Amino acid sequence: MSKKNGSSPALTEMPTWYAPKEKISFGKMIYDKKNGTYFGRTPKSWGQLMLFYIIFYIILAGLFATCMQGLFSALNDKTPLRQLKDSLIGTNPGLGFRPLSEETERGSVIQFDTKKPDEGQYWVSLLDDFLDSYSNRNGDKQSKICGFNSTHNSQQVCFVDIDSFGPCTKQNSYGYKNGRPCVFLKLNKIFGWEPQYYDDPQHLPDNMPIDLQEHIGNVSQLERQQIWVSCHGQHSNDKEKMGAINYYPSRGFAAYYYPFLNQPGYLSPLIAVQFEKPKVNEMVTVECRAWAKNIIYSGSNRDRMGSVVFQLYID
Template sequence: MSKNSGKGDKYENDLPQETRKQTFSEMIYDPRDGSFFGRTGKSWGQLLIFYTIFYIILAILFAICMQGLLATVDDFKPKWQLEESLIGTNPGLGFRPLSEQTERGSVIEFDNKKPAEINYWTGLLDDFLKDYKQTEGRNMKHCDYNQTHNPNDVCVVDENQFGPCSSANGYGYKVGKPCIFLKLNKIYGWVPKIYDAPTPNMPVELQYHLNHTSVIQRQNIWVSCNGHYGKDKEQFQDISYYPRQGFPTYYYPYLNQPGYLSPIVAVQFNNPPIGSMLDVECRAWAKNIIYSGSIRDRMGSVTFQFLMD
């Protein structure tokens, strides 16, 4: 009997014991082993020391990497420039006013008998030209073609030279002669190679203008606007450029000069069609500006639409 009894006790010890259920208070603090949330004070201390050392080492490694990266970055000029940069060497051409309402796209639509619609577009131009009006405290100079130009000079963009395309005249929208403003994107260190003589692929009007411009004043990135398609070219006539038909080269190169402002050209449409859409293409002309009129890959030009009722 004693032998059988011993074997029975042995088998009973091998059987899985029923797990004791913990109460909620014992999950927080278990008095049997003095643990908090399943860990003793020693275990919590070891865990805290481990993660403290881990995050200190991680922070040191991050600081070393950042210092190494910042050591290769210049505060005033990009590391990769021109051909080596993602931007490249072909500046894009933009226009204003451009609505912030994406559903409008590139369409400038207004009724010149409705002041609210006119004010919408003129307000956008006021915002665009805000920086050009606030020149106080900036180290700027009035540049000209016959002056010696220092690349670090910041030339003034004089809004008083925009003629009828000024804020005081409502940018021509109130009288049905709307203006748009053209601007080239900034590329650090880019220097234009100008056309100082007409080329056969230039519009006839631009060739005529270039031939009647003095040699010294031909130092421009020329611009021209025309109807985008055949039907638009038939309606496209009588436009004016202010202060000139191009961007003077003395504004270049852009070297991140403090207070630098990109040159702009105002284009006024003196006789736009009433009640029909006018599709316009404007193009920049320089020997190192590549042109492509492709819808998917447009370069060196910009298109927009006018619809005036």
């Protein structure tokens, strides 16, 4: 290439990389007759690719089936794989209460006005729903009426008699119409857990309420096989405002309901606590605690164990 008379150099040849690409039509993209390709691949290439993915997914499905088979072989419909200390929930049952509102903004506050029937009916409806499964067990052949003197094997289910809750019944609106509300307590179910009872009046915890100690001393030796329950005002001013309370059918969860072994038809035992005369127009904070040698107690609001706290507010 030369430069003459100051003129610009002339391009004598076009670089290969600059050559414009051939435009490919949509039809040619589907099938290229010249190269014999479909969507850029020959039939042989497509066959190899399909064979690879077929083998790949067969192996993947085989591995998945083997893992699932191994998992299901370790599971049991009636017995959990991990129990007690090896389980996530451990060996310390929690104490719960009902009625508990589904409206999270209410928290653990049970509030109603005795002069406004709809407010009391709200809590009555919650208890009706909660006790519905217990009501439907009447006449169930799987259940047995148990007592401290009766014998039964571990696979039998002891009947929870809702007629044993004294005035805490549906017919009495659970006390929410006359300002004497009932709160039901229950322990969480833990498979295989068996309580260790405080059944010796001479060896009771020093911090156990005096009235509960006296109650244990007044019942027969056989009836001391219970997980005891006590409720009190959480703070000193709450104790003054709470008033008298009654427990139905007793102050404990009887021994014959334990252990829970996933028996068909099993329902957790209940204790109905009726507050006879809580102070009106005052917030009363109540703490209820379960008592057994192997129930660890913590009153911390952050890490509460073996107890439950709720508030009563009657307008």
